Amino acid sequence: MILTIIIVLGILMLAAAFMALYLKDLLSAIIASGAISLMASVIYIILAAPDVAMTEAAIGSGLTTIVFLYALHLVRKKQEDKHD
């Protein structure tokens, strides 16, 4: 039962990692990396490390996404300034 969860989530993590590598749209890649941290946190819980899982939950779900988004926003603004 527990092993099933680990294998399914591991395969999904691999698929999300390929998405983050190959997608042309950067925003979709950011969303895929959010999905990776989501499933990594469940696997940490199964491996009996709740402290690590909580760190992954707090950082991966909110803060990393927001930092990436701000960086993407800065890049977009710079490109638009160049076009004007």
Place this chain on the structure above:
Amino acid sequence: MAMAGAIISLIGAVFLFLGALGVLRMPDIYNRMQAGTKATTLGSILFLLGLGLGHFHKVCICKTIILVLFIIFTNPISSHALARAAHYIGIRLTKKTVLDKLHEEDREELV
């Protein structure tokens, strides 16, 4: 008590599954959002309360109820913000749509 909790969480799990199926099968993003937010919220409420009933313990049932409250508070806000953003950037509605009130109202401009 334990049996009732188990059955409630089974019903909740079915709702979670149907919500995910709706996310996969619905025709456009607004319908997907409908399924992905409402059905999964109801499903998670039932699932968590069923778990709490089955393993009754004073501290744990308090934490489960707080968890359910957090989901009820936060989930509508995120789906509202996402639906508004999707409408503003011009994602098309499906052809079967009959009414679009947000389009008729005058939109807020960039400031």
Place this chain on the structure above:
Amino acid sequence: MIKRFFSLIFVVLLALVFLPLVTEIKPLSELGMTSAKYAEDGAAELGAANLVTSVVVTYRGLDTLGEVTVLFITTAGIGFMLRRKTILPEKKRRASEILKSGTSFLLPLIILFGVYIFVHGHLTPGGGFQGGVVIASAIVLLMLSDINMHPDHNILNWLESLSGAFYVIMGILGLILAGGFLDNRFLPLGEFGKIFSAGAIPVIYSLIGLKVGAELVGILNKLGREDK
């Protein structure tokens, strides 16, 4: 094309390396010398129910100080690199009314939850770093819902410096009054498993939480908002 192929091979190989780690994991039959000492004496010596906390704050407290310093250097580096001279005015869209009301309702709740995480660090999973991140997320939610919101630089700097200084002062107090640097036993240990227990660990964790939260808000503030 060849680069994509190699990255695919690399990810699959990485997965094959990590798979046995997950599937064949067994609880250790006996611990090593250091971990056995922590596991046997940790709870009785320091009075913290969460053993990870007593390792992070007391036994390896100096390393935690180093980590917080690395975060501080990161903040300074980002502030140095992102300094811009001319700013073109940028058009933004205001947040909707529902998001504003929801933020004003949820903001105290999230901050309270962050405080719960770092005050309860010695009883439940979590601690200073996680609580600080939760508080920083609350401030980010405020920045998202209001386009004119600027966290004050001076307050952030003072908060960060003061909590860092008090962290070191707590360490030196432990050196003077108890066994060594960052020893938590100069405050009474209290009853095992209650909030007011484990000596100075909750105080130190609160200081770490404030420092981490102030640093992360500073980083996001420098990324997202320009100085006028």
Place this chain on the structure above:
Amino acid sequence: MVEIIYNIAGIIALAGIVIAFIRLLLGPTAADRTVALDAMTIITISLIAWLGYMLGRKIYLDVAMVYALISFIGVVAIARYLERGL
């Protein structure tokens, strides 16, 4: 009997995660992917609580609480980025 029903409920929730992930893979726009991620997050919260009760470690509920309270901020940030309000 009760244990079996709880296990079946867990398996159904796991199948929900897999199905929502297919939308994350397919989704034509980034907004579709965000919807799928949101649904996956809520099902994962349920799964974490289920693991906590099944493994007999009730402190795992704290991790689920962090997810329930923090994860919506990421979705709000993506929405604000899309509508140019960041």
